Amino acid sequence: MSSSPYPHRQQFDLPHAGSGRPVHRLGIIATVATFGGLLFGYDTGVVNGALEPLSEDFxxxxxxxxxxxxSLMVGAAFGAVFGGRVADAYGRRHTILLLAGVFIIGTLGCVLAPGAEFLIGSRFILGIAVGGASATVPVYLGEIAPSEKRGSFVTRNELIIVAGQLAAFIINAVIFNIWGHVDSIWRWMLLVALLPAIALLVGMIFQPESPRWLISKGRTEEALAVLKQVRSPERAEAELAEVTHLASEDAKQATGGLSDLGTRWVLRLVIIGAGLGFFQQLTGINSVMYYGTQLLTNAGLDSGVAIIGNIANGVFSLAGISVGMFLLNRLPRRVMFLTGYALIAFFHILIALTAVVIPPGPAQAWTVLVFLVLFVFSMQGTVGPLTWLMLSEIFPMKIRSFAMGICVFVLWIMNAVVAQFFPPLIEAMGMTATFSMFAGCAVIAFIFLYTLLPETKDKDLAEFEREFKAKYGRK
Structure with a gap:
């Protein structure tokens, strides 16, 4: 056994997680849970194509x-906090089941909306489900996956989110081009989201609870039964012993919640997590994913070509996530984050310069499109999946959902700010000033992360907690 930063704390050498049936069972669990990510992606991306016919109707x-x-992003901010607290109190699985029901109610409300006010309210409700899923699904995946596979399992959710956005772009284009003459065609675009919502609800009925949450509630026999479904017998016993030991020591301290923010090392982690969410939105990625068609039209492309260009953003986003998942288990988290923000700043500067150097017209528009897709690829290959992964990794077990809820609240509020003010910002300041501002934010993010971000690669969640507390807990 390796030495511990706390002499009274026991550390455990974990056997191999196993192969065959446990791996297959883990795959099924991840597939079902990531329907929440698919809904996250589709519901945030569908408005890109539905907005024009919707605006005409209302x-x-x-x-x-x-x-x-x-309105969806504001709802998501509150849903992230709501989902985190419910997940801590009642379990990750039950929370995801509840969120699936909210997805269904919110989707039907949007589809049947008689006016703009009702639609905005329904999208707020839908946002509660999106935000709750954004906070709960990565935690569930991170806690049920073995430490050596945690990165790929958590970022699989980010891959599915981006796939959901791409699906929304493609489905919107197909529906609009074939049935665009039908009244209120946007309702059918929104209705498609009902299918994965039902699949999430039905699928999660048959999935297990997070073993780490069960241990935190003293339900060790149930936790061992779950671990034996997704680990080798030896690994299940060893992991149960380690997490139970850590949970018993954490139980002696204050319960997870606001009181924990008075602990210096916990507060430091929450500041890091909130910074991750804050700066991720200030990359401008969702300006592209929500307003990509309008952005390309303003750059000089006609509407038909702009729609195709918007699909290209989705394709490069998915490709970037795929590359990021390949690199996650090969490169340190800090290296990927810092490289990602450096590339984001670089491509934003190129976009800003393009609007100055190349006269308005097709040449400027195509050049902007090239730099946009390179930015999207770079962002989604590094910062995109890493943000959610780090949020699922860095917090102590007993406040993980609560702390993640705070950080994702910050993320979604910034998302809402960008969604609300990006169009008037482009109109008032122009492309050069707007993307220069995004580049400046990326530079600040680089400095913030270089100074504060810890490394979590190849560390068990319990091991990281011990090391971070040893370094910052006694100051």
Missing amino acids: NLTALSEGLVVA
Whole structure:
């Protein structure tokens, strides 16, 4: 056994997680749980193509268009906190089941909305489900996966989120081009999300609870039964012993919640996590994913080509996530984060310069499109999946969902701010000033992460907690 930063704390050498049936069972669990990510992606991406026919039906102004888009993100901010607290109290699995029901209710409300006000309210409800899923699904995946596979399992959710956005772009284009003459065609675009919501609800009925959550509640026999489904027998016993030992020591301290923010090392982790969510949104990625078609039209492409260009953003986003998943278990987290923000700043500067150097017209528009897809690829290959992975890794077990809820609340509020104000910002400041601002934010993010971000690669969740507390807990 290796030495511990705390002499009274026992550390455990974990056997191999196993192969065959445990791996197969883990795959099924991850597939079902990531329907939450698919809904996250589809519900945030579908508005990109649905906004134009929706605006015509409800006579929306620029302000009310922003409210339609941003209302989901505001709901998601509160859903992240709501989901985190419920997940801590009642379990990850039960929370995901509840969120699946909210997805269904919110989707039907949007589809049947008689007016803009009802639609905005329904998208707020839908956002509660999106935010809850964004906070709960990565935690569930991170806690049920073995430490050596945690990165690929958690980032699989990010892959599915991006796939959901790409699916929304493609489905919107197909529905609009074939049935665009049908009244209220946007309702059918939104209705598609009902299918994965039902699949999530039905599928999660048959999935187990997080073993780490069960241990935190003293339900060790149930936790061992779950671990034996997804680990080799030897690994299940060893992991149960390690997490039970850590949970028993944590139980002697204050219960997870606001009181824990008074602990210096915990507060430091929450500040890091909130910074991750804050700066991820200030990359401008969701300006592209929500307003990509309008952005390309403003750059000089006609509407037909702009729709195709928007699909290209989705394709490069998915490709970037795929590359990121390949690199996650090969490169340190810090290296990928810092490289990602450096590339983001670089491509934003190129976009800003393009608007100055190349005269308005097709040449400028195609150049902007090239740099946009390179930015999307770089962002989604590094910062995108890593943000969610780090949020699922860095917090102590007993406050993991609570702390992640705070950080994801910050992320979604910034998402809402970007969604609401990006169109008037582009109109008032132009592309050069707007993307220069995004580049500056990326530089600040680089400095923030270089200074504060810890390394979590190849560390068990319990091992990381011990090391971080040893370094910062006694100061």
